[in-house]
Amino acid sequence: MTPKTAPSQATDVLIHDLGSNDGRAEKFMIYILPGNPGLISFYEPFAIALALLLQRSSVAKNASIRICGKSLRGFETGATGATDRNEQTTGPVSLAETILRTEADLMALATSTSTPSAVSASPVRIILVGHSVGAYILLELLRRHRCGAGANVHNPVDIVGGILVFPTVTHIARSRAGWILTPLLSIWGFAAIVGVLVNIVFFLLPFSFVYWLVRIVARFPASAATTVTHFLKSRHGVRQTCWLGKEEMRLITEDKWNEDVWGNGSPQDPTLYMYFGQNDPFVPNDARDKLIVAHGNIPGQETSQESRAFIDIYKIPHSWCIEHSDTIAEKVTPWVEKIISRYPQ
Incomplete structure (x- = not known):
């Protein structure tokens, strides 16, 4: 096979x-x-x-x-x-x-x-x-x-x-990460604001520059760095992460x-x-x-x-x-x- x-x-x-x-x-x-x-x-x-x-x-x-x-x-x-x-x-x-x-x-x-x-x-x-x-x-x-x-x-x-x-x-929400993230994600408009800020920062940057930035700073392997770069340059990904995270903590x-x-x-x-x-x-x-x-x-x-x-x-x-x-x-x-x-x- x-x-x-x-x-x-x-x-x-x-x-x-x-x-x-x-x-x-x-x-x-x-x-x-x-x-x-x-x-x-x-x-x-x-x-x-x-x-x-x-x-x-x-x-x-x-x-x-x-x-x-x-x-x-x-x-x-x-x-x-x-x-x-x-x-x-x-x-x-x-x-x-x-x-x-x-x-x-x-x-x-x-x-x-x-x-x-x-x-x-x-x-x-x-x-x-x-x-x-x-x-x-x-x-x-x-x-x-x-x-x-x-x-x-x-x-x-x-x-x-x-x-x-x-x-x-x-x-x-009772986890170590939950204690930190729940108050942040509960702020009104947090998901939208963070999403817009990330879009502004990464929109004009070339894909290759963001990719190597992720590779150097996060030390991710090539496949993961490629995915993260697409994620950071996507229109809605960061906002969706915050929104879904807020729902996870609540539900x-x-x-x-x-x-x-x-x-x-x-x-x-x-x-x-x-x-x-x-x-x-x-x-x-x-x-x-x-x-x-x-x-x-x-x-x-x-x-x-x-x-x-x-x-x-x-x-x-x-x-x-x-x-x-x-x-x-x-x-x-x-x-x-x-x-x-x-x-x-």
Whole structure:
């Protein structure tokens, strides 16, 4: 299997196809849900690393797998692979609207993998990978899917698993970063003012100058520096980051999902895994530990040794997609294999 990879420059849509798509192989789609800022280009190194690892997997070799994702709405850069200009957002997008639009983007990419001859065949099986607020979006998408929102008997997709990486799904405002950011983001007009100031500063600067500035000051690798440069020069990205951050602090509080999402031990339950950071500045340790106690075991298998919640031991930062994509891909791959192995090839 040879991955057809997206360009190394910034993009608003990321697609890597593995295996055949002849209608005979079981179809899986690994959909990446970005954190904030929600640019999918940050995750291209992760997608490439995951694709290369799955190439060598005996479990995945007979499957048709699409690894893909799309920038969250409001973060469109207009770079290669961008959405149509008619889809690009001009105003700040709320967290609730982000979830709905992400669901629409997910369905569009999933159904595009089907062929006319496969209409009556098995649905495309979706494995969601969510980072930071992307993990919150993951749980909300799963809740909507399990509750049958917009679904019918001919639903072409089935969410069969989710992997929450450095998830911010409860009490983000109580985190170390939350104590600092909440008062700032709550200032009236803060998102708009910061957005305008950044636009003024970076509008006239050449792309190459901003790129090398990011490379030198932040010491980012080339791919991340390219993405950051597109982000800083985009019309709405910085404002959208502040606006979405404000909503995260206000709305991400208690664990509000029931067994429809976390599972009750049924064979039909999606398989969920959680990978937390050590002393993550966006996750209070007590909130993390409470989630692990409540949902760290697979329902119905509490006495087994198999866990679905893990804490990083490598001191990887919350923004792992900048320089630690290979390590996270190595962690994620066995979980993807376990999910795929539930379905006969």
